Amino acid sequence: MEKAGIPVAQVTAMTAVAKAVGSNRIVRGQGIVNLLGDSDLPPEEEREIRKRIVRKALEALATDPARSDP
Amino acid sequence: MRVVHYLNQFFGGVGGEEQAGLPPEIRPGTVGPGRLLEQALGDGSHVVTTIICGDNYAAENVQEVTAMVTQQVKEAQAELLVAGPCFQAGRYGTAAGAVCAAVQDNLGIPAITAMSGENPGVDLYRESIYIVDSGDDVSRMRGVLAETARLGNKLVGQGVIGRPADEGYFSQGKLRSEFVENTAARRLTGMLLSKMRGEAFEAEVPIKSIDAVPAPPPVPDMSRATVAIVTDGGLVPKGNPDRIPRAFAQVWGAYPIEDIESLRAGEYEVAHGGYDNRPVEQDPHRLVPVDVLRQMERDGLVGKLHPEFLSTTGNSNPLENSRRMGREMAARLIEAGVDSVILTST
Numbered sequence: 001m002e003k004a005g006i007p008v009a010q011v012t013a014m015t016a017v018a019k020a021v022g023s024n025r026i027v028r029g030q031g032i033v034n035l036l037g038d039s040d041l042p043p044e045e046e047r048e049i050r051k052r053i054v055r056k057a058l059e060a061l062a063t064d065p066a067r068s069d070p
Numbered sequence: 071m072r073v074v075h076y077l078n079q080f081f082g083g084v085g086g087e088e089q090a091g092l093p094p095e096i097r098p099g100t101v102g103p104g105r106l107l108e109q110a111l112g113d114g115s116h117v118v119t120t121i122i123c124g125d126n127y128a129a130e131n132v133q134e135v136t137a138m139v140t141q142q143v144k145e146a147q148a149e150l151l152v153a154g155p156c157f158q159a160g161r162y163g164t165a166a167g168a169v170c171a172a173v174q175d176n177l178g179i180p181a182i183t184a185m186s187g188e189n190p191g192v193d194l195y196r197e198s199i200y201i202v203d204s205g206d207d208v209s210r211m212r213g214v215l216a217e218t219a220r221l222g223n224k225l226v227g228q229g230v231i232g233r234p235a236d237e238g239y240f241s242q243g244k245l246r247s248e249f250v251e252n253t254a255a256r257r258l259t260g261m262l263l264s265k266m267r268g269e270a271f272e273a274e275v276p277i278k279s280i281d282a283v284p285a286p287p288p289v290p291d292m293s294r295a296t297v298a299i300v301t302d303g304g305l306v307p308k309g310n311p312d313r314i315p316r317a318f319a320q321v322w323g324a325y326p327i328e329d330i331e332s333l334r335a336g337e338y339e340v341a342h343g344g345y346d347n348r349p350v351e352q353d354p355h356r357l358v359p360v361d362v363l364r365q366m367e368r369d370g371l372v373g374k375l376h377p378e379f380l381s382t383t384g385n386s387n388p389l390e391n392s393r394r395m396g397r398e399m400a401a402r403l404i405e406a407g408v409d410s411v412i413l414t415s416t
Contacts, residue, residue, distance in 0.1 A: 004400035007286040012415035017190040024285035037356035
């Protein structure tokens with residue numbers, strides 16, 4: 001998708017793998033099975049986690065990776 | 071020889087995906103494939119300790135697990151660490167690579183693992199450790215353990231390690247000087263002739279298989295941009311209309327979310343055999359965050375959420391497949407005027 005010119009923010013708990021395959025905008029997710037949440041938390045707190053990660057992804061999309069520290 | 075063996079929850083006989091969160095457990099002696107490993111290593115070799123750790127726990131707590139394995143290898147006064155074989159299991163391979171590299175770096179004790187060429191652990195660790203090419207067929211366990219033991223014995227005995235192709239491990243990218251019969255011009259001409267005849271030949275300078283894609287420029291103004299959600303975590307509508315398989319997927323799907331405020335549990339399922347699907351099936355937003363993006367759309371943080379999400383299964387997938395599906399997805403997104411993508415990867 002990046003080859004086609006679309007900026008991609010990849011949310012993953014396995015950031016090392018994302019780096020190794022050359023992903024340019026990597027955002028750390030919460031965990032493998034709970035990538036954007038946490039099934040042990042009450043829904044409101046879980047939603048906050050999701051908001052924080054998605055906001056980070058949006059920031060990454062608006063940032064030049066060459067100029068920022070991942 | 072004293073050996074420590076690292077296994078995941080599956081090969082350690084503890085359980086499947088439902089046990090993937092298991093913290094490391096220490097067992098004396100062999101477990102599961104450890105018995106065959108011990109036989110393959112030969113007389114006088116013993117697996118003194120087996121460490122079993124859940125795939126998710128290892129992936130999420132890499133430092134803790136590598137420190138713990140290092141400590142165990144030290145306490146066991148082991149001369150070799152063997153991890154796996156991991157075959158196609160990505161989290162397992164990544165963890166095996168990490169523990170081998172840590173033990174080798176911190177203790178100076180040789181470590182060896184085995185996995186298939188498509189395992190992400192190979193690209194991460196092939197340069198620092200010996201990784202035997204296991205292929206992806208788990209029924210080859212006995213043969214793979216024999217190859218691992220043979221090379222492991224060599225590492226401990228500090229014997230001369232031959233070339234990757236001869237010894238069966240993944241190239242570490244090292245160059246070694248050696249005398250050859252022919253000049254470069256003759257060798258090159260020979261390769262060219264072989265290529266023209268359609269015969270096999272081995273390049274002396276291997277080409278890296280992953281090509282670097284430069285980062286597309288940032289989105290100038292997210293509040294006016296269309297953002298699409300793409301996932302390789304396998305979320306599909308109930309009934310899996312495109313029949314996306316749980317591994318080796320060759321197809322992907324596009325599923326409408328126009329005017330949908332939030333994804334309802336029970337209307338979706340997960341077609342992915344590589345992780346415990348229950349949390350996502352209980353609440354699909356844990357993978358495809360429609361709820362918060364809808365809110366952000368209303369709050370003006372993003373211009374528009376693209377009216378469909380794209381989904382496939384990133385499990386044991388050959389790179390060629392993934393590249394093709396990426397191209398197809400990109401074509402669809404560009405045609406629809408999408409400016410940016412949030413890709414959620416399990």
